[in-house]
Amino acid sequence: MRGLMMDVQLTIPTILRRAESLFSKKEIVTCLPNRSIHRYTYRDFGRRTKKLAAALHQLGIRRGDRVATLCWNHYQHLEAYFAVPCMGAVMHPLNIRFSADELAYIVNHAEDKIIIVDEVLLPLFEKFKQAINVSAVIVISQSGEPTPGGYLNYEDVVAGGDETRFEPFEGDEHTAAFMCYTSGTTGKPKGILYSHRSIVLHAISMMLTCVGVGITESDVVLPMVPMFHAGAWGLPYNSAFTGATQVFPGPYLDAESLLQLFEAERVTFTGGVPTVLMSILHKLDAHPGRYKLSLRCIALGGSAMPRFLIKAFHERYGIPVLHTWGMTELSPLGTTAVVTSELEQATQEEQYDHATKQGYPVPFLEIRGRNDQGLVPWDGETPGELEVRGPCVAASYYRDTESHSKFTADGWLKTGDIATISPDGCIEIKDRSKDVIKSGGEWVSSVALESALMCHPSVLEAAVIGVPDEKWMERPFAYVVPKEGQTISPAELKEFLTGKFAKFWIPEGYAFIDAIPKTSVGKFLKSALRERYEREGG
Ligand code: ADP
Numbered sequence: 211m212r213g214l215m216m217d218v219q220l221t222i223p224t225i226l227r228r229a230e231s232l233f234s235k236k237e238i239v240t241c242l243p244n245r246s247i248h249r250y251t252y253r254d255f256g257r258r259t260k261k262l263a264a265a266l267h268q269l270g271i272r273r274g275d276r277v278a279t280l281c282w283n284h285y286q287h288l289e290a291y292f293a294v295p296c297m298g299a300v301m302h303p304l305n306i307r308f309s310a311d312e313l314a315y316i317v318n319h320a321e322d323k324i325i326i327v328d329e330v331l332l333p334l335f336e337k338f339k340q341a342i343n344v345s346a347v348i349v350i351s352q353s354g355e356p357t358p359g360g361y362l363n364y365e366d367v368v369a370g371g372d373e374t375r376f377e378p379f380e381g382d383e384h385t386a387a388f389m390c391y392t393s394g395t396t397g398k399p400k401g402i403l404y405s406h407r408s409i410v411l412h413a414i415s416m417m418l419t420c421v422g423v424g425i426t427e428s429d430v431v432l433p434m435v436p437m438f439h440a441g442a443w444g445l446p447y448n449s450a451f452t453g454a455t456q457v458f459p460g461p462y463l464d465a466e467s468l469l470q471l472f473e474a475e476r477v478t479f480t481g482g483v484p485t486v487l488m489s490i491l492h493k494l495d496a497h498p499g500r501y502k503l504s505l506r507c508i509a510l511g512g513s514a515m516p517r518f519l520i521k522a523f524h525e526r527y528g529i530p531v532l533h534t535w536g537m538t539e540l541s542p543l544g545t546t547a548v549v550t551s552e553l554e555q556a557t558q559e560e561q562y563d564h565a566t567k568q569g570y571p572v573p574f575l576e577i578r579g580r581n582d583q584g585l586v587p588w589d590g591e592t593p594g595e596l597e598v599r600g601p602c603v604a605a606s607y608y609r610d611t612e613s614h615s616k617f618t619a620d621g622w623l624k625t626g627d628i629a630t631i632s633p634d635g636c637i638e639i640k641d642r643s644k645d646v647i648k649s650g651g652e653w654v655s656s657v658a659l660e661s662a663l664m665c666h667p668s669v670l671e672a673a674v675i676g677v678p679d680e681k682w683m684e685r686p687f688a689y690v691v692p693k694e695g696q697t698i699s700p701a702e703l704k705e706f707l708t709g710k711f712a713k714f715w716i717p718e719g720y721a722f723i724d725a726i727p728k729t730s731v732g733k734f735l736k737s738a739l740r741e742r743y744e745r746e747g748g
Pocket of ligand 1: 392440510511512513514515533534535536537538539568625626627639642731733
């Protein structure tokens with residue numbers, strides 16, 4: 211027997227309608243390239259979004275067509291985030307930190323039909339435009355300079371769109387809406403194709419998950435995470451759904467600019483990767499009392515979070531940091547280290563310990579771990595590769611014949627992350643499977659060593675890789691970036707780690723370098739360190 215409920219599909223136009231009708235006076239704020247502030251309301255945003263959709267239709271975009279963006283975080287990017295899927299086409303933000311070759315590969319692989327480019331990113335676009343084939347290039351000009359010949363001007367395009375001709379997509383919620391390529395730390399970038407349904411469910415699960423820290427209408431949300439990285443973690447859709455004020459930093463993602471914007475716009479919620487947060491912490495520490503912050507939560511993810519960072523923000527600035535784990539394949543939020551009622555009774559130090567774990571799965575997500583013997587027990591001790599499934603998890607990659615190797619026979623995604631699961635379902639990521647270090651047959655967690663090293667007062671950053679060893683097969687080797695003006699010796703670091711780990715975990719080899727190489731989204735690029743070790747040795 212079928213239920214007798216309305217068959218209303220979960221689509222992005224439902225989010226747009228809600229934002230426009232319920233939160234019409236709430237603001238969307240952007241820091242423009244010339245550092246002036248642009249502000250308008252959800253009402254203005256809704257009107258322009260519909261005009262953009264109508265204009266894209268006039269330019270030949272039809273259902274299922276891909277529209278790419280090469281943009282920073284700003285209000286026009288948000289307009290594209292909604293206009294493209296709301297007309298039934300597929301929004302495709304490009305990672306501006308990819309190389310020109312990778313970008314050309316991705317645009318061709320996705321068969322993007324139109325590309326929207328920030329004027330300030332035209333030099334990057336010019337590097338690969340000959341290698342792609344799009345029917346129109348739309349330039350968002352923020353300087354007021356004329357748009358170069360052959361390109362369309364974004365404002366002219368929007369002005370020419372007739373919003374009364376906008377036809378919101380009302381079809382099957384499983385229809386493709388949004389596409390992202392993973393940052394490709396290994397192999398070619400892989401395309402993930404989200405559906406309307408997965409985006410709406412993800413927005414709902416974000417609200418539910420962060421109970422206690424969840425985004426509400428009264429929040430002012432600033433995504434530090436770029437809109438080209440896993441859809442800015444879903445924050446733009448979630449904020450529009452809840453009616454939160456949105457603040458976009460434009461091209462300014464340095465600590466000083468972010469802190470100024472946090473203060474000026476009274477930002478209450480932000481999210482980003484640990485490297486960005488670390489630079490913010492250093493800035494705050496260097497200028498005590500300079501910034502008056504209203505932040506009530508910083509969501510952190512993308513790589514493991516060192517304990518000192520959580521503690522420093524909480525103790526020195528009274529800001530709780532919420533550790534999250536996710537993957538582009540998961541829309542992207544997977545787990546959050548929320549404080550359960552049981553944990554509320556724990557000591558502060560125990561709560562910091564908990565916050566370094568990746569936490570509990572978001573609603574709709576199921577988890578399990580697997581090692582060579584089969585599924586691992588939920589004992590908080592036995593590591594295994596984390597497998598997940600849920601309605602916001604990719605079922606395959608876009609046009610990729612190798613897809614099947616990433617999924618189990620019964621349809622779970624193999625995350626490539628090695629984790630333990632506690633009896634109550636809290637996960638702790640120990641390593642990425644490709645970064646795992648096996649010394650004398652025993653497994654060593656590079657993540658745990660890195661977190662500990664970064665607690666040393668003279669260490670700015672540290673990354674640990676496995677290097678070949680005749681006796682033990684592999685040994686951990688640490689690359690360390692000292693803080694400015696400080697020197698540290700390997701003996702000092704060994705001493706610092708002693709007692710914190712089993713003896714065989716402690717690296718004998720250390721190299722001191724100026725910076726840890728990073729991926730396009732600010733994660734440690736360990737493959738580059740492994741290559742460096744092969745070239746230069748310890
Ligand atoms: P890429 O695979 O190119 O880095 P993603 O941004 O999708 O692209 O990264 C997902 C991966 O990032 C996860 O599989 C995991 O290895 C890592 N990751 C994300 N969040 C965390 C976290 N909180 N702790 C440890 N690792 C994390």
